[in-house]
Amino acid sequence: AQSVTQLDSQVPVFEEAPVELRCNYSSSVSVYLFWYVQYPNQGLQLLLKYLSGSTLVKGINGFEAEFNKSQTSFHLRKPSVHISDTAEYFCAVSIKAAGNKLTFGGGTRVLVKP
Amino acid sequence: GAVVSQHPSWVICKSGTSVKIECRSLDFQATTMFWYRQFPKQSLMLMATSNEGSKATYEQGVEKDKFLINHASLTLSTLTVTSAHPEDSSFYICSARGTGETGELFFGEGSRLTVL
Numbered sequence: 644a645q646s647v648t649q650l651d652s653q654v655p656v657f658e659e660a661p662v663e664l665r666c667n668y669s670s671s672v673s674v675y676l677f678w679y680v681q682y683p684n685q686g687l688q689l690l691l692k693y694l695s696g697s698t699l700v701k702g703i704n705g706f707e708a709e710f711n712k713s714q715t716s717f718h719l720r721k722p723s724v725h726i727s728d729t730a731e732y733f734c735a736v737s738i739k740a741a742g743n744k745l746t747f748g749g750g751t752r753v754l755v756k757p
Numbered sequence: 758g759a760v761v762s763q764h765p766s767w768v769i770c771k772s773g774t775s776v777k778i779e780c781r782s783l784d785f786q787a788t789t790m791f792w793y794r795q796f797p798k799q800s801l802m803l804m805a806t807s808n809e810g811s812k813a814t815y816e817q818g819v820e821k822d823k824f825l826i827n828h829a830s831l832t833l834s835t836l837t838v839t840s841a842h843p844e845d846s847s848f849y850i851c852s853a854r855g856t857g858e859t860g861e862l863f864f865g866e867g868s869r870l871t872v873l
Contacts, residue, residue, distance in 0.1 A: 679864075686763070686850050686864035687801075733800060744791065745852075745862060747800045 645670035645736050647748035655754045656724055664719040664751045666734030676717040677735040677745065678708055687733065693717060704728070729755045759785045761853045763865035770841055771873055778836045778868045780851030786831035787853035791862070792824075795848040807834045841872040 650665040668674065675694050679687040691702025698710040708719045717734060734748040760783040770776050780790055788809045793801040805826050806814040813826035823845075825837040834853075838845050848869050852862040 684766075684848075684867065684869065686761075686866045687852075688864070689861070692861070744803065744806060745801075746803075749800045750798075752798075 645672075645674060645738060645746050647734050647736050647746055649732075649734055649748035649751050651751050652749065653752045653754065655756060657756050658726055659723050661720065661722050662724050662728075662753060664732050664734075664753070666717045666719065666748055668715050668717065668734075668736045670715075670736060670738065672738055674736045674738055676708075676710060677737070678702065678706070678717070678719045679733045679735060680704075681731045681733065681750075683730075690719070690732075724753070724755050726755050726757060729753060759783075759853070759855055759863045761787075761851065761863045761865040763849075763851055763868050765868060766866060767869050767871075769871045769873065772842050773840055775837055775839045776841055776870060778838075778849055778851075778870070780834045780836070780853070780865050782832045782853040782863070785853075785855055787834075787855070788831060789854045790828060790834040791852045791854075792826060792834075792836050793850045793852070795850060795867075797848075801850060804836075838870065841870070843872045846870055846872045 646669050648667045656662045677692045678690040681687050690706050691700045693700050693710045701707045706721050732751045735745040737745050762781045764779045790807040792804045795801045804819045807826045807828040809828045815821045828834040850867045851865045855861050
Protein backbone atom coordinates (compact mmCIF):
# COMPACT_ATOMS: atom_id res chain seq x y z
CA ALA A 644 0.00 0.00 0.00
CA GLN A 645 1.10 3.53 -0.60
CA SER A 646 1.58 6.19 2.04
CA VAL A 647 2.30 9.90 2.15
CA THR A 648 4.24 11.81 4.78
CA GLN A 649 4.18 15.56 5.11
CA LEU A 650 7.07 16.34 7.37
CA ASP A 651 5.86 19.68 8.65
CA SER A 652 2.47 20.05 10.30
CA GLN A 653 2.78 23.83 10.46
CA VAL A 654 4.89 26.32 8.58
CA PRO A 655 4.86 29.96 9.63
CA VAL A 656 6.28 32.30 7.02
CA PHE A 657 6.46 36.03 6.49
CA GLU A 658 4.72 37.67 3.58
CA GLU A 659 6.85 37.82 0.42
CA ALA A 660 9.23 35.16 1.77
CA PRO A 661 9.67 31.82 0.02
CA VAL A 662 8.10 28.66 1.34
CA GLU A 663 8.73 24.96 0.82
CA LEU A 664 6.37 22.24 1.94
CA ARG A 665 7.87 18.79 2.09
CA CYS A 666 6.17 15.62 0.93
CA ASN A 667 7.56 12.11 0.79
CA TYR A 668 5.71 9.05 -0.41
CA SER A 669 6.18 5.33 -0.45
CA SER A 670 4.82 2.98 -3.05
CA SER A 671 5.94 -0.18 -4.75
CA VAL A 672 4.33 0.85 -8.02
CA SER A 673 4.17 3.97 -10.17
CA VAL A 674 2.09 6.80 -8.81
CA TYR A 675 0.53 10.08 -9.73
CA LEU A 676 1.29 12.92 -7.32
CA PHE A 677 -0.86 15.88 -6.36
CA TRP A 678 -0.89 18.96 -4.18
CA TYR A 679 -4.18 20.38 -2.98
CA VAL A 680 -5.02 23.50 -1.00
CA GLN A 681 -7.89 23.76 1.45
CA TYR A 682 -9.21 27.04 2.80
CA PRO A 683 -11.24 26.98 6.05
CA ASN A 684 -14.53 25.12 5.78
CA GLN A 685 -14.05 24.47 2.11
CA GLY A 686 -13.26 21.56 -0.12
CA LEU A 687 -9.96 20.95 -1.85
CA GLN A 688 -8.59 22.79 -4.83
CA LEU A 689 -5.95 21.25 -7.04
CA LEU A 690 -2.71 23.25 -7.11
CA LEU A 691 -0.73 20.99 -9.40
CA LYS A 692 -0.10 17.40 -10.36
CA TYR A 693 2.65 15.18 -11.65
CA LEU A 694 1.60 12.48 -14.06
CA SER A 695 4.70 11.93 -16.18
CA GLY A 696 7.32 13.83 -18.13
CA SER A 697 9.11 16.85 -16.76
CA THR A 698 9.84 16.50 -13.08
CA LEU A 699 9.29 20.20 -12.44
CA VAL A 700 5.60 20.94 -12.38
CA LYS A 701 4.10 24.40 -12.34
CA GLY A 702 0.69 24.99 -10.87
CA ILE A 703 -1.73 27.75 -10.06
CA ASN A 704 -1.07 30.76 -7.84
CA GLY A 705 2.68 30.67 -8.47
CA PHE A 706 3.27 27.26 -6.90
CA GLU A 707 5.59 24.64 -8.31
CA ALA A 708 6.73 21.21 -7.24
CA GLU A 709 9.54 18.89 -8.19
CA PHE A 710 9.21 15.15 -8.43
CA ASN A 711 12.33 13.32 -7.25
CA LYS A 712 11.99 9.63 -7.87
CA SER A 713 15.20 8.60 -6.14
CA GLN A 714 14.19 10.43 -2.98
CA THR A 715 10.49 9.63 -3.40
CA SER A 716 9.68 13.25 -2.76
CA PHE A 717 7.36 15.84 -4.24
CA HIS A 718 8.11 19.08 -2.43
CA LEU A 719 5.97 22.16 -3.06
CA ARG A 720 7.50 25.62 -3.34
CA LYS A 721 6.51 29.20 -3.85
CA PRO A 722 9.13 31.94 -4.16
CA SER A 723 7.06 34.69 -2.57
CA VAL A 724 3.94 34.07 -0.50
CA HIS A 725 0.94 36.30 0.08
CA ILE A 726 -1.37 36.59 3.04
CA SER A 727 -3.99 34.83 0.92
CA ASP A 728 -1.79 31.71 0.80
CA THR A 729 -2.66 31.01 4.42
CA ALA A 730 -4.36 27.62 4.20
CA GLU A 731 -3.93 23.91 4.67
CA TYR A 732 -1.95 22.08 2.00
CA PHE A 733 -2.26 18.40 1.27
CA CYS A 734 0.03 16.15 -0.71
CA ALA A 735 -1.63 13.10 -2.22
CA VAL A 736 -0.77 10.08 -4.32
CA SER A 737 -2.78 7.71 -6.41
CA ILE A 738 -1.75 4.45 -7.97
CA LYS A 739 -2.05 4.55 -11.70
CA ALA A 740 -4.01 1.35 -11.86
CA ALA A 741 -6.20 1.86 -8.81
CA GLY A 742 -8.95 4.06 -10.11
CA ASN A 743 -7.34 7.26 -8.95
CA LYS A 744 -8.18 6.62 -5.33
CA LEU A 745 -6.20 9.25 -3.46
CA THR A 746 -4.12 8.73 -0.33
CA PHE A 747 -3.50 11.98 1.48
CA GLY A 748 -0.69 13.15 3.67
CA GLY A 749 -1.43 14.64 7.06
CA GLY A 750 -1.46 18.18 5.77
CA THR A 751 0.69 21.25 6.37
CA ARG A 752 -0.83 24.40 7.73
CA VAL A 753 0.79 27.49 6.25
CA LEU A 754 0.39 30.70 8.19
CA VAL A 755 1.57 33.78 6.35
CA LYS A 756 2.42 36.66 8.65
CA PRO A 757 2.50 40.31 7.56
CA GLY B 758 -12.39 23.14 -14.13
CA ALA B 759 -15.33 20.90 -13.44
CA VAL B 760 -17.70 21.74 -10.61
CA VAL B 761 -18.81 19.46 -7.83
CA SER B 762 -21.45 20.72 -5.45
CA GLN B 763 -22.36 19.42 -2.02
CA HIS B 764 -25.53 20.09 -0.11
CA PRO B 765 -26.04 21.01 2.63
CA SER B 766 -22.91 22.91 3.58
CA TRP B 767 -23.85 22.84 7.26
CA VAL B 768 -26.25 20.59 9.10
CA ILE B 769 -27.05 20.26 12.77
CA CYS B 770 -29.15 17.35 13.92
CA LYS B 771 -30.22 15.59 17.05
CA SER B 772 -28.68 12.32 18.12
CA GLY B 773 -30.53 9.37 16.67
CA THR B 774 -31.71 11.07 13.51
CA SER B 775 -30.47 10.42 9.98
CA VAL B 776 -28.87 12.97 7.73
CA LYS B 777 -28.46 12.89 3.95
CA ILE B 778 -25.67 14.71 2.16
CA GLU B 779 -25.77 15.15 -1.60
CA CYS B 780 -22.86 15.35 -3.99
CA ARG B 781 -23.52 16.51 -7.53
CA SER B 782 -21.26 16.86 -10.54
CA LEU B 783 -22.71 19.91 -12.24
CA ASP B 784 -21.10 19.93 -15.65
CA PHE B 785 -19.81 16.43 -16.21
CA GLN B 786 -20.82 12.84 -15.67
CA ALA B 787 -19.06 10.98 -12.91
CA THR B 788 -19.19 7.22 -12.89
CA THR B 789 -17.12 7.21 -9.73
CA MET B 790 -17.37 9.41 -6.68
CA PHE B 791 -15.45 9.23 -3.44
CA TRP B 792 -16.55 10.14 0.06
CA TYR B 793 -14.03 11.41 2.59
CA ARG B 794 -14.24 12.29 6.23
CA GLN B 795 -12.09 14.95 7.83
CA PHE B 796 -11.72 15.53 11.55
CA PRO B 797 -10.61 18.96 12.78
CA LYS B 798 -7.04 19.77 11.85
CA GLN B 799 -6.55 16.35 10.33
CA SER B 800 -6.22 14.89 6.89
CA LEU B 801 -8.90 13.38 4.71
CA MET B 802 -9.74 9.75 5.24
CA LEU B 803 -11.37 7.86 2.41
CA MET B 804 -14.63 6.30 3.54
CA ALA B 805 -15.93 4.70 0.39
CA THR B 806 -15.90 4.61 -3.37
CA SER B 807 -19.26 5.12 -4.96
CA ASN B 808 -19.87 3.63 -8.40
CA GLU B 809 -22.90 4.55 -10.45
CA GLY B 810 -25.38 1.72 -10.60
CA SER B 811 -23.59 -0.58 -8.20
CA LYS B 812 -22.85 -0.96 -4.52
CA ALA B 813 -20.30 1.26 -2.90
CA THR B 814 -16.95 -0.10 -1.85
CA TYR B 815 -16.17 0.75 1.73
CA GLU B 816 -12.75 1.18 3.27
CA GLN B 817 -11.73 -1.00 6.15
CA GLY B 818 -13.27 0.10 9.40
CA VAL B 819 -16.13 2.07 7.85
CA GLU B 820 -19.57 0.77 8.80
CA LYS B 821 -21.60 0.33 5.65
CA ASP B 822 -24.86 0.20 7.58
CA LYS B 823 -23.99 3.43 9.31
CA PHE B 824 -22.92 5.36 6.24
CA LEU B 825 -25.27 4.52 3.39
CA ILE B 826 -24.08 5.53 -0.04
CA ASN B 827 -26.25 5.66 -3.11
CA HIS B 828 -25.06 6.58 -6.60
CA ALA B 829 -28.23 6.33 -8.63
CA SER B 830 -27.23 8.59 -11.50
CA LEU B 831 -24.10 9.80 -13.25
CA THR B 832 -24.32 13.18 -11.56
CA LEU B 833 -25.50 12.40 -8.04
CA SER B 834 -24.20 10.44 -5.09
CA THR B 835 -25.67 10.63 -1.61
CA LEU B 836 -24.25 9.80 1.78
CA THR B 837 -26.74 9.10 4.55
CA VAL B 838 -25.49 9.04 8.11
CA THR B 839 -28.00 6.83 9.87
CA SER B 840 -28.87 7.14 13.55
CA ALA B 841 -26.27 9.83 13.95
CA HIS B 842 -24.37 10.26 17.19
CA PRO B 843 -22.04 13.03 18.37
CA GLU B 844 -18.98 11.03 17.32
CA ASP B 845 -20.25 11.21 13.74
CA SER B 846 -19.77 14.96 13.82
CA SER B 847 -17.23 15.75 11.16
CA PHE B 848 -16.54 17.43 7.84
CA TYR B 849 -17.58 15.21 4.95
CA ILE B 850 -16.15 15.85 1.50
CA CYS B 851 -17.01 14.19 -1.77
CA SER B 852 -15.04 14.09 -4.95
CA ALA B 853 -15.95 13.06 -8.45
CA ARG B 854 -13.66 11.60 -11.02
CA GLY B 855 -13.56 13.19 -14.42
CA THR B 856 -12.95 11.39 -17.65
CA GLY B 857 -9.68 10.79 -19.37
CA GLU B 858 -6.62 8.75 -18.60
CA THR B 859 -5.83 10.43 -15.35
CA GLY B 860 -9.40 10.91 -14.22
CA GLU B 861 -8.64 14.02 -12.26
CA LEU B 862 -10.66 14.36 -9.08
CA PHE B 863 -12.80 17.40 -8.43
CA PHE B 864 -13.85 18.10 -4.86
CA GLY B 865 -17.04 19.42 -3.40
CA GLU B 866 -17.10 22.23 -0.89
CA GLY B 867 -17.66 19.87 2.00
CA SER B 868 -20.51 19.40 4.45
CA ARG B 869 -20.07 19.99 8.14
CA LEU B 870 -22.23 17.73 10.28
CA THR B 871 -22.80 18.50 13.94
CA VAL B 872 -24.74 15.97 15.96
CA LEU B 873 -26.07 17.24 19.27
